Structure formats: C-alpha cells, structure tokens
Amino acid sequence: MKTPELVVSAIPHIHSGNSIRKIMINIMIALAPAVLIGVYFFGMDTIRVIAIAVGSAIGWELLLQKIMGRPVAINNLTGAAGGLILAMILPPTAPWWMICIGTLIMILLGKEIYGGLGNNPFNGVLIAWVVLQMSYPDQMMYWLAPPGDFMTESPPLEVLKTEGVQAVSEYFSTGGLLMGNTTGFIGEVSSLMLLIGGAYLLIKKVIPWQIPAGFLAGIILFSGIFWLANPQEYANPFFHLLAGGAMIAAFFIATDMTSSPVTPKGMLIFGLLCGVMTVVIRQWGAWDDGAYYAVFLISVLTPLLDKIKPKVYGR
Amino acid sequence: MKSGTFPGGLCLSVQTAGVSMSFEAVPPSRQVTIPLQQHVGSPCGAAVKKGAEVKIGDILGESSGPDTAAVHATVSGKVTEVVKKFPDMHGGASPAVVIESDGQNAVGEFSMEGSDPLTLIEQAGIVDLDREPVPLHTKLVAAKEKRVNTLVVSGVDVEPHMTNRSALLAERASDVASGMEIMGGILGAKVCIGVSEDASGAVSSICAAAGSANVVTLKPKYPQSLKELLVKAVVGKEIPSSGVPEDVGVTVVSVETALAVARAVNEKKPLLERFVTVAGSAVGNPRNVLVKIGTLIQDVLEFCGVSSVSKGKVIIGGPLMGVAISSTDIPVTKETTGIYVQEKGEVTDFPSGVCVKCGLCVQVCPLGLMPFLISGFSESGSYAMAEKEDILTCNECGCCAYVCPVLIPMVQWIKLGKSEIRAQRSSE
Numbered sequence: 001m002k003t004p005e006l007v008v009s010a011i012p013h014i015h016s017g018n019s020i021r022k023i024m025i026n027i028m029i030a031l032a033p034a035v036l037i038g039v040y041f042f043g044m045d046t047i048r049v050i051a052i053a054v055g056s057a058i059g060w061e062l063l064l065q066k067i068m069g070r071p072v073a074i075n076n077l078t079g080a081a082g083g084l085i086l087a088m089i090l091p092p093t094a095p096w097w098m099i100c101i102g103t104l105i106m107i108l109l110g111k112e113i114y115g116g117l118g119n120n121p122f123n124g125v126l127i128a129w130v131v132l133q134m135s136y137p138d139q140m141m142y143w144l145a146p147p148g149d150f151m152t153e154s155p156p157l158e159v160l161k162t163e164g165v166q167a168v169s170e171y172f173s174t175g176g177l178l179m180g181n182t183t184g185f186i187g188e189v190s191s192l193m194l195l196i197g198g199a200y201l202l203i204k205k206v207i208p209w210q211i212p213a214g215f216l217a218g219i220i221l222f223s224g225i226f227w228l229a230n231p232q233e234y235a236n237p238f239f240h241l242l243a244g245g246a247m248i249a250a251f252f253i254a255t256d257m258t259s260s261p262v263t264p265k266g267m268l269i270f271g272l273l274c275g276v277m278t279v280v281i282r283q284w285g286a287w288d289d290g291a292y293y294a295v296f297l298i299s300v301l302t303p304l305l306d307k308i309k310p311k312v313y314g315r
Numbered sequence: 316m317k318s319g320t321f322p323g324g325l326c327l328s329v330q331t332a333g334v335s336m337s338f339e340a341v342p343p344s345r346q347v348t349i350p351l352q353q354h355v356g357s358p359c360g361a362a363v364k365k366g367a368e369v370k371i372g373d374i375l376g377e378s379s380g381p382d383t384a385a386v387h388a389t390v391s392g393k394v395t396e397v398v399k400k401f402p403d404m405h406g407g408a409s410p411a412v413v414i415e416s417d418g419q420n421a422v423g424e425f426s427m428e429g430s431d432p433l434t435l436i437e438q439a440g441i442v443d444l445d446r447e448p449v450p451l452h453t454k455l456v457a458a459k460e461k462r463v464n465t466l467v468v469s470g471v472d473v474e475p476h477m478t479n480r481s482a483l484l485a486e487r488a489s490d491v492a493s494g495m496e497i498m499g500g501i502l503g504a505k506v507c508i509g510v511s512e513d514a515s516g517a518v519s520s521i522c523a524a525a526g527s528a529n530v531v532t533l534k535p536k537y538p539q540s541l542k543e544l545l546v547k548a549v550v551g552k553e554i555p556s557s558g559v560p561e562d563v564g565v566t567v568v569s570v571e572t573a574l575a576v577a578r579a580v581n582e583k584k585p586l587l588e589r590f591v592t593v594a595g596s597a598v599g600n601p602r603n604v605l606v607k608i609g610t611l612i613q614d615v616l617e618f619c620g621v622s623s624v625s626k627g628k629v630i631i632g633g634p635l636m637g638v639a640i641s642s643t644d645i646p647v648t649k650e651t652t653g654i655y656v657q658e659k660g661e662v663t664d665f666p667s668g669v670c671v672k673c674g675l676c677v678q679v680c681p682l683g684l685m686p687f688l689i690s691g692f693s694e695s696g697s698y699a700m701a702e703k704e705d706i707l708t709c710n711e712c713g714c715c716a717y718v719c720p721v722l723i724p725m726v727q728w729i730k731l732g733k734s735e736i737r738a739q740r741s742s743e
Contacts, residue, residue, distance in 0.1 A: 009628075
C-alpha cells in the first residue's frame with residue numbers, strides 16, 4: 001500500500017443523511033392522502049389549485065433568489081412543499097391570480113426578505129393565508145360542495161357560529177367529519193386523511209410529537225371544560241378536533257421548523273397554547289375557524305418559549 | 316432488571332452479522348515505532364540507545380513522575396533509532412524508539428518486581444483508555460486520596476461499529492473480573508461494571524465471573540460510553556459541571572485496563588498490546604484484532620485486507636468521536652481502541668447551511684445543551700454568550716452534527732469556542 005492521500009476533518013465522520021429536501025419530500029408524501037381525497041371531492045379544481053400554487057411558489061423562489069443574488073435553492077423543495085400546504089388551505093374555487101399573490105407573499109414575506117430559509121420569524125404559509133383571508137374574503141369563502149347529499153353547504157365551523165350547537169349535531173356526523181364530506185378548504189376537510197399523513201410524519205420522525213400532541217390536547221382540554229359546563233351552548237371537544245383546520249394545523253402548519261420552538265418542553269407548550277387559542281377564537285372570535293390564526297399568533301411567543309431549556313447535565 | 320440509559324443520544328442500527336468477535340493477532344511488523352508518550356502528560360526519558368539489542372518486555376522508557384508511564388519493547392531486535400519527534404495521532408509529536416525486529420520474538424526477563432499491586436501497575440506502564448488517556452497508577456493514587464467509594468468499569472463499546480469491549484468481555488471475562496477485583500482492593504471501593512444489554516455473550520460471561528462486583532446492563536445507545544453518562548446510569552450521580560468523576564466518589568476505568576491490571580499483577584507482565592476493532596466501508600466485515608503497540612496503522616490495515624484508501628479517511632477510534640489521521644505511518648499506541656476506515660464515497664462533507672431551528676440537535680444532546688445555539692455563538696465569536704450557555708459542559712460526542720439536516724459542523728465550532736474560552740482564561 002502506498003502512502004495514501006487522506007481526508008482529515010473534525011468529528012463526526014458519519015451523518016444520518018437527513019436533509020431539508022428529505023424532510024420536505026416526506027411532508028409532501030404525508031399530504032398525499034389529503035390531496036387524493038381532495039381530488040375525489042373537488043375534482044380537477046384541486047389539481048388546478050395545487051399545480052398553480054406549487055408551480056408559482058417555485059417560480060417566485062427562483063426569481064427572488066436570482067434578484068437578491070442568493071444561491072438558488074429550489075432543490076431543497078421548501079418552496080414546493082410550502083406551495084402544496086398553502087393549496088391545501090385554499091378553497092377549491094380559488095382564482096389563479098389569488099393563488100399567485102399568495103405564493104409571492106409566502107416566498108417574499110415568509111422567507112426571502114429575512115435572508116432566506118431559517119431566518120424567517122413567521123411561517124410563510126400562514127402569512128400568505130392571513131393576507132389572502134383579509135384581502136379577498138369573498139374568494140376565500142366561495143365553497144364548492146363535494147358529491148353527495150347535504151343538509152347545508154356551509155363548512156361546519158360556520159354552521160356552529162351562525163346556527164349553533166343543535167344545528168351542528170343535526171347536520172354533521174362524526175364519520176362525515178372524518179372522511180371530510182363537507183365544504184371547506186381543499187386539504188382541511190378530511191381529518192382521517194390528515195391523521196394518516198400525520199402518523200406517517202411521526203413514525204418517520206420528521207416532526208416532533210410534542211407539537212401535534214400538545215395542539216390536540218389543548219383543543220380537547222379547553223373546549224372540554226366549556227362543553228362539560230354547558231353542552232347546550234358549546235360544541236363537544238371531538239367536533240372541535242375534527243372540524244375546520246385543527247388537524248392540518250396541528251400536523252402540518254404548527255410544525256414549521258423555523259417558527260416553532262426548539263426545545264421539547266417549549267414545543268409541548270407551544271402546541272397546547274395553539275390548541276387553546278384555536279378554541280378561544282372559534283368560541284369568541286369574529287372568525288369561524290381559529291386554527292390558522294392561532295398558530296400565527298402563538299408563533300410570536302416562540303422566542304420566549306425557546307427560553308425554556310432542558311436541564312443541563314451537572315448543573 | 317431494567318437497563319440503565321440516558322436522555323437523548325442516538326440509536327444507530329449497525330451491522331452485526333459477520334463481525335469477527337474473537338481477536339486475531341496481527342503478526343509483528345518488521346519494524347515497530349514505539350512512542351515514549353502514549354497518553355496525556357509527558358514523555359518518559361529513553362532508557363535505550365541506538366544500536367541496543369532488546370527483547371520483548373524490556374524497558375524502553377522509565378516512568379519518571381506521575382504524568383509519565385513506562386514503555387516496553389513489544390518485539391525483539393535492534394534499536395535502529397531514537398527519534399526526537401515522531402508524529403502522533405493528534406497532530407503533535409513525541410519522542411519514539413524504532414526497533415528493527417529480528418523475527419525471533421524472544422521474550423526478555425521482565426524486570427517487574429514486588430507484590431504491591433500499585434507498584435506493579437506503575438511498572439507495567441498501564442494507561443487507562445478514556446477520551447484523555449492517563450497513566451493508571453496516577454489515576455488510582457489520585458482516586459485513593461479522594462477516597463472514592465465506587466469503581467465503575469466501562470464495558471460498553473466506545474461507539475457504534477466498535478465491538479472490542481463486548482468481545483473482550485465475552486472472551487476474557489475471568490481476567491477482567493480479576494483486574495476489577497484488584498483495583499477495587501487498591502481503592503477499597505465497591506466495583507460496578509456497565510455492559511451493553513445487547514452484547515449477550517458479554518453479559519452472561521461477566522455475570523458468571525464478576526463475583527462480588529455489580530453488573531449493570533445498559534441500553535445500547537450512543538454515547539453511553541462517555542464517563543458522564545456512564546456514572547449517571549450506573550451510580551445515579553451527575554458529575555458536577557467542569558468536574559471529574561472523583562468529585563462524586565467515583566472513578567471510571569475501562570475493561571481493557573482491568574485486563575491489563577490482571578496481567579500485570581497476576582503474571583507480572585507489562586502492557587504490550589491493544590485489542591482493536593477495525594471497521595468501516597473500506598474494511599468489509601468488521602474485525603477484532605490484537606495488535607502489538609508500535610505496529611504501524613498501515614500494517615494493521617494491510618493485515619485486514621485494506622488495500623487502498625486514497626481520498627478516504629482513516630480514523631483512530633470510531634466514526635463519531637475518532638480522530639482522522641493524515642498519514643497511516645502512525646503506530647498503534649496505548650490510546651488506540653479502534654480504527655475506522657472510510658472509502659472515498661463514504662466520506663461526509665459538512666457544507667454548513669443555515670440553521671432552520673428544527674430542534675433535532677436539542678433533542679439528541681445527551682447533556683441537555685442547545686448545540687445550535689452554542690455553535691452559533693462560537694461561529695460569531697460571542698464566546699461569553701457561549702460560555703453562559705454551558706459550552707464547556709459539551710463533551711463533543713457529535714450527536715448534534717450527526718442529525719443536523721443542514722450539516723452544520725457544530726462540533727467544530729464548539730471545539731473552537733471551547734479552546735478560545737480556555738485560552739482566554741489561562742491568559743488572565
């Protein structure tokens with residue numbers, strides 16, 4: 001053996017192979033069940049919204065990174081995954097121009113303006129969604145009914161707000177809410193499909209269990225208190241869990257890496273607060289569904305929650 | 316009984332099939348290079364001159380103080396050179412004796428005398444394996460002064476892919492047990508040994524041989540072998556920040572040390588060889604070999620059938636904590652536990668990305684640190700902030716960088732921060 005040329009570097013010498021790209025691919029795989037049932041319910045409209053959202057997100061990312069003189073990083077698929085998640089929380093009727101405005105805001109205000117991935121204080125998907133919700137309320141609430149017989153063409157949480165608990169239990173069965181046989185945003189309607197995707201992410205350890213567990217526990221505990229006190233006026237906890245954006249927010253939106261806390265304890269509290277805030281907005285807020293606003297608001301607390309550190313060995 | 320463990324860390328699935336668990340002896344090289352310093356401390360003075368004839372076990376360098384350990388010839392032959400500076404694995408250099416073997420393997424008359432175990436240990440030149448290996452007699456004397464009440468023997472393999480401790484326990488449990496008893500007797504301390512629960516052969520043989528020593532099984536998780544986590548899992552106490560195990564009445568030694576002690580005290584033989592695991596993509600089936608100290612790494616690799624590692628990595632130790640060396644012309648010393656060889660394709664580049672605050676490093680840090688934070692502070696030169704976040708507690712196990720999705724070389728930054736802080740302290 002001749003004296004070989006050897007590589008020398010600091011430890012460790014092996015790596016898990018984890019990457020942002022792999023995480024994003026897993027997130028998109030996990031959304032597949034919800035996408036498929038979206039296609040089943042809303043047909044070509046689902047495909048149209050997803051194609052425009054993903055395509056325009058990648059396009060904006062490419063353009064903005066070129067303009068800002070940054071290395072082009074569309075290969076890490078954060079733009080694509082962000083576009084897909086945003087598509088999931090838009091109505092199937094969303095017009096193309098609104099989707100493009102949404103993805104521009106998502107990439108620009110949600111990421112690039114702060115210096116790129118990792119430096120953004122907020123979840124870009126949520127910034128985009130909030131802007132669209134505020135700016136185009138009509139387009140954002142123009143529902144398309146899935147096939148089948150319906151007692152109502154309003155989403156479950158709108159019924160709760162306008163017609164009350166009685167109407168909710170009349171109109172919606174648990175099975176219907178699980179399958180997603182209601183009007184609503186493309187990807188939020190079927191809790192079952194989101195749970196399947198969420199389980200995949202947990203098994204693959206793509207997302208920490210603390211955030212979704214805290215989120216769902218927060219919803220059940222907080223809404224449970226009111227339901228136990230007065231079931232005539234307040235909806236039961238499982239309705240809150242299955243209706244609206246609770247599931248997609250818990251597994252796919254609140255788990256955004258950059259805008260959520262870094263420590264296990266911080267993540268659990270973050271999830272709990274998101275769950276509680278969701279119920280607060282739903283019960284007393286002006287909006288029908290509080291899940292997305294809740295995550296947006298609670299992510300303001302992330303720097304504070306990051307101060308809850310693990311116990312250091314020997315201290 | 317429930318196995319002990321610790322929070323965080325890594326569960327790596329590692330090839331176990333085809334691992335050779337009995338030690339094959341690497342034939343002595345034609346020429347060996349024996350450094351006069353093979354541990355943290357100072358070199359001992361050369362006791363031989365160029366041209367001297369030596370036999371196996373003859374003294375090459377005598378221990379001349381608490382931070383030195385005696386060094387012995389591991390082959391018979393002629394001293395061809397006493398080099399002032401021979402490169403070591405850490406990038407430094409120490410004096411070394413080069414012996415041209417005569418192929419006779421003649422064994423000299425060991426000059427080890429007396430019956431006091433501590434004296435015999437000192438004469439045998441035993442160095443305890445640790446991240447900072449130190450002469451064992453010095454360690455035991457210090458432990459005795461501090462009146463430690465527990466001796467913890469580390470039977471846990473140092474890292475994933477390394478199997479030599481499990482293999483040693485399975486093969487030579489009675490010698491290990493004898494060494495443990497001798498050290499327990501010196502210290503007047505109770506003896507515990509930590510063994511990985513998945514090393515089935517090791518657990519059963521040491522349980523049979525242990526006698527009064529307490530066998531504690533541990534979950535096979537990395538980095539259980541680090542003394543901080545071993546002491547916590549076995550004794551239940553935490554070593555105070557920037558302290559030593561002796562502060563909580565514990566002293567930690569390795570299984571190899573126990574074996575060497577048994578040989579020194581029972582057979583009056585010095586430390587001449589190391590039990591080394593050779594693994595990695597360039598090796599094929601991992602093997603365990605018995606290597607005479609002074610054998611060049613290159614000769615060991617050739618024995619294991621490694622032909623070419625061009626643009627690859629040769630690591631002394633394991634794949635997570637080992638030291639990458641720049642040349643294979645470095646001898647196996649008393650510090651060597653393993654050799655891990657990566658082919659060009661397995662070498663990982665760490666092209667640092669921007670932290671996305673995913674929290675994976677916080678999850679795996681076994682010491683409860685915030686690796687991304689202290690690494691970031693180091694990177695930006697904010698050493699005071701890094702110190703406030705307990706950067707000095709970090710024991711550089713590498714779990715954080717292993718899981719990082721954007722490949723930040725966190726250990727590298729943390730090492731820099733620690734050395735800057737220490738340099739600042741010593742200049743004050």
